[in-house]
Amino acid sequence: MVGGGPAGLIAAQHLAQAGRCVVVFEKMPTFGRKFLMAGRGGLNLTHSEDFERFGPRYGDRETTLRPMLEAFTPADLVAWAKALGQETFVGASGRVFPKAMKASPLLRAWLTRLESVGVTLRTRSAWAGWSEDGALLVDGPDGRETWRPRATILALGGASWPKLGSDAAWTGLLEGQGADVAPFAPANCGFEVPxxxxxxxxxxxxxxxxxxxxxxxxxxxxDAMVAGYGIEGGAVYALGPAPREAIARDGAAVLTIDLRPDLPAETLERRLSGARGGQSLANHLRKALKLSPVEVNLLREAHGLDLPSEPSRLAAAIKAAPIRLTAARPLERAISAAGGVTFDSLDGLSLRARPDVFLAGEMLDWEAPTGGYLLQACFATGVSAAKAADERLAR
Structure with missing residues (x-):
């Protein structure tokens, strides 16, 4: 196993429990660094929503990922965490979290379990490709090592947060083996606004x-958040690739904000038609619609400093405030990345040139919004890669 994140570690656990001898190589000094980063604000493991809504979160990769997600479902992930002594709960948004609200207790229990089932864990050990005769090369603390495993699973991560280990340095090594790697792009990121x-x-x-x-x-x-550079937050991330692709196509994208989505324009117009008296427009908006100062000033950013005072036009402005997105934030600041090894260049999850090599996790070409969907697919592809490797070894 090469890669000590969620996909690699769950694959290692699955194979070790199936009776296989497993070694995990991780180039960083410790395991699960990006996993720990994901848990800083409360580890969002998965989502509890109906599976018919869950699948489409993966966009045009739903068809490819669906069999893997069905083979290792959100309920399976919750049961796995419970078996490690980590109870979970469902938040108001439907997201699933460990009760500890941290990744570190779960990771510690997980590494202990892996060692108990015989998995060898090796840190500071970076994959360096293959030798001319097909041996796996690993640069360890004491120099380059040569290994000849019967099967290899690569779970090397994508290209976001490279300082945590996902730097996509493996791209050239796999392209040399016939894998098609779609260019990486930031996903679940903020966008710049002037x-x-x-x-x-x-x-x-x-x-x-x-x-x-x-x-x-x-x-x-x-919810979204105004940032010094532009805008970010869960609602922005849930738009998926749409803003990024619009910017790539047109040079900029228009993001339209409905500040009162629960109220139709007619209701807004009626409330705004009340006597304004001598109060300012900002106070009128605050009292009539409870618009906050940031919302009032966002309207001015979107529609110009002189907002319309006529109720119908003002209601329309509140329902559709356009702002201009000029660029996505860079990959090193993105929560995740789009791009990676395309499924079309693989046989299932294995390399065509090396059918004993399987891929899993974020190094594959898929993306999903935050909310538990990222980790769920990492776990599901890791389990599927492990099952495929086990079946090959059995044959």
């Missing part, structure tokens, strides 16, 4: 609560 200096200085870090976002035909509902 805010005015006044808005940026005053409102960076302010939340936009319960908004509806629309971009290039894709909609998402939830």
């Amino acid at each position: 805010w005015s200096q006044i808005f940026r200085d005053r409102f960076a870090g302010e939340p936009l609560k319960n908004v509806r976002l629309t971009c290039d035909g894709r909609q998402a509902r939830g």
